Amino acid sequence: NAGVMQNPRHLVRRRGQEARLRCSPMKGHSHVYWYRQLPEEGLKFMVYLQKENIIDESGMPKERFSAEFPKEGPSILRIQQVVRGDSAAYFCASSPWTGEAYEQYFGPGTRLTVT
Amino acid sequence: RKEVEQDPGPFNVPEGATVAFNCTYSNSASQSFFWYRQDCRKEPKLLMSVYSSGNEDGRFTAQLNRASQYISLLIRDSKLSDSATYLCVATSGYSTLTFGKGTMLLVSP
Numbered sequence: 001n002a003g004v005m006q007n008p009r010h011l012v013r014r015r016g017q018e019a020r021l022r023c024s025p026m027k028g029h030s031h032v033y034w035y036r037q038l039p040e041e042g043l044k045f046m047v048y049l050q051k052e053n054i055i056d057e058s059g060m061p062k063e064r065f066s067a068e069f070p071k072e073g074p075s076i077l078r079i080q081q082v083v084r085g086d087s088a089a090y091f092c093a094s095s096p097w098t099g100e101a102y103e104q105y106f107g108p109g110t111r112l113t114v115t
Numbered sequence: 116r117k118e119v120e121q122d123p124g125p126f127n128v129p130e131g132a133t134v135a136f137n138c139t140y141s142n143s144a145s146q147s148f149f150w151y152r153q154d155c156r157k158e159p160k161l162l163m164s165v166y167s168s169g170n171e172d173g174r175f176t177a178q179l180n181r182a183s184q185y186i187s188l189l190i191r192d193s194k195l196s197d198s199a200t201y202l203c204v205a206t207s208g209y210s211t212l213t214f215g216k217g218t219m220l221l222v223s224p
Contacts, residue, residue, distance in 0.1 A: 033211070033212075035212075035214075041216065042119075042202070042214045042215060042216040042217060043159065043202070043212075043214040044214075045207075045211040045212060045213070048211060056211060058211075059211070089156075091158055091159070093212075103149070103161055103164065104161075104212060105161065106158040106159050106160070107158060108157070108158050109157075109158050111156075
């Protein structure tokens with residue numbers, strides 16, 4: 001059973017460009033979460049999605065960031081007009097169901113570097 | 116106030132030692148708690164869930180004290196491979212995990 005897959009693993013973008021990060025959840029998992037880890041910081045929740053629905057985006061910056069989880073295909077985290085402060089590791093996690101006593105499994109992450 | 120607080124360490128211990136990490140959380144509504152392990156530049160991996168009654172998995176024991184909003188992890192007979200950053204995690208709201216910044220453990224020969 002393949003784990004959570006993310007690509008690309010490393011992404012370099014110049015300031016002002018767009019970054020698209022992809023996440024395929026574990027087989028059988030329909031809940032996807034995105035987290036960001038800035039250098040020397042803890043992981044911070046960004047957004048929680050189910051197929052075709054954004055459930056909780058309370059951790060998403062108000063501008064330039066968007067996420068989707070279409071009916072077919074991977075979840076996408078999109079960052080428009082990237083700035084240096086966007087440089088971080090972006091982790092995706094999935095779980096088979098939701099509720100308080102769930103466990104999330106993480107992908108290997110995408111390391112975004114903005115030059 | 117930070118939602119989940121941990122001593123960043125590092126904790127330097129010899130192989131075979133017993134080491135304990137503590138963590139406090141501020142959200143009294145948190146229902147579920149976990150310890151994750153993160154190796155350098157890798158993804159977090161679930162180590163164990165934490166239950167009110169306490170739970171043990173091999174050399175690892177986790178405890179939860181809801182009254183004090185305090186979570187602990189005890190590692191017995193430390194191995195070199197236990198060297199990592201240990202992340203204390205509490206649920207926040209319906210679906211999100213709130214992570215502490217982690218406690219670094221270095222086990223030496």
